[in-house]
Amino acid sequence: MAAQKGNAVLIKIAISGTQTTVGGLRSSSITLNEETVDVTNKDSAGIRTLLAGGGVQSMSISGSGVFTDTAAEGALRTQFGAAALLACSFIIPDLGTYAGNFQLTSLEYAGEYNGEATYSLSFESGAAVSFTAA
Numbered sequence: 001m002a003a004q005k006g007n008a009v010l011i012k013i014a015i016s017g018t019q020t021t022v023g024g025l026r027s028s029s030i031t032l033n034e035e036t037v038d039v040t041n042k043d044s045a046g047i048r049t050l051l052a053g054g055g056v057q058s059m060s061i062s063g064s065g066v067f068t069d070t071a072a073e074g075a076l077r078t079q080f081g082a083a084a085l086l087a088c089s090f091i092i093p094d095l096g097t098y099a100g101n102f103q104l105t106s107l108e109y110a111g112e113y114n115g116e117a118t119y120s121l122s123f124e125s126g127a128a129v130s131f132t133a134a
Contacts, residue, residue: 004093011063014087015075023070024119028063030090030098059129061090061102064120067109076121080107085126093134100129 009028012019035055040048067073079086085101092098106122 002094008091008093010089010091011061012089012091013072013075013079015071019087019089020072020075022063022072022076022121024068024073025063025065027065028090029061030092031060031062033058033060059098059100059102059125061088061123062106062121064118067111067117067119073119076104076107079104086123088123096131096133098129098131100125101127 006027011022011025011028013022014020034057037051037054038048039051039054085103087099088102089097089099102123103126104121105124106120108120109117110119111117
């Protein structure tokens with residue numbers, strides 16, 4: 001795979017059933033997590049032993065950028081604090097798309113007196129996440 005432009009890595013959220021790019025973002029990241037379950041015991045001869053498939057899988061999505069007051073940014077404000085999960089997708093060019101239901105866990109706004117208004121967000125997976133290769 002050839003090098004890719006960072007601005008092609010996108011976070012999208014569902015607005016009225018349509019996946020819409022969250023605008024204004026300058027950085028986007030996804031973290032795939034798999035917890036381990038340590039079953040080391042006296043019979044392990046001092047070597048850590050993990051329980052295969054025993055941990056919980058999860059994904060975290062985060063982003064930050066310039067506040068542009070797009071429809072997607074408005075939907076995030078509305079979604080924050082809601083009990084419902086939000087359908088999201090994370091697109092990595094030439095690799096594929098991760099998609100699933102996520103909870104918006106953090107939404108922060110900031111601004112310096114001589115700079116632009118910015119925001120950052122974080123999502124945590126709340127159900128199975130699928131991957132579709134590019």
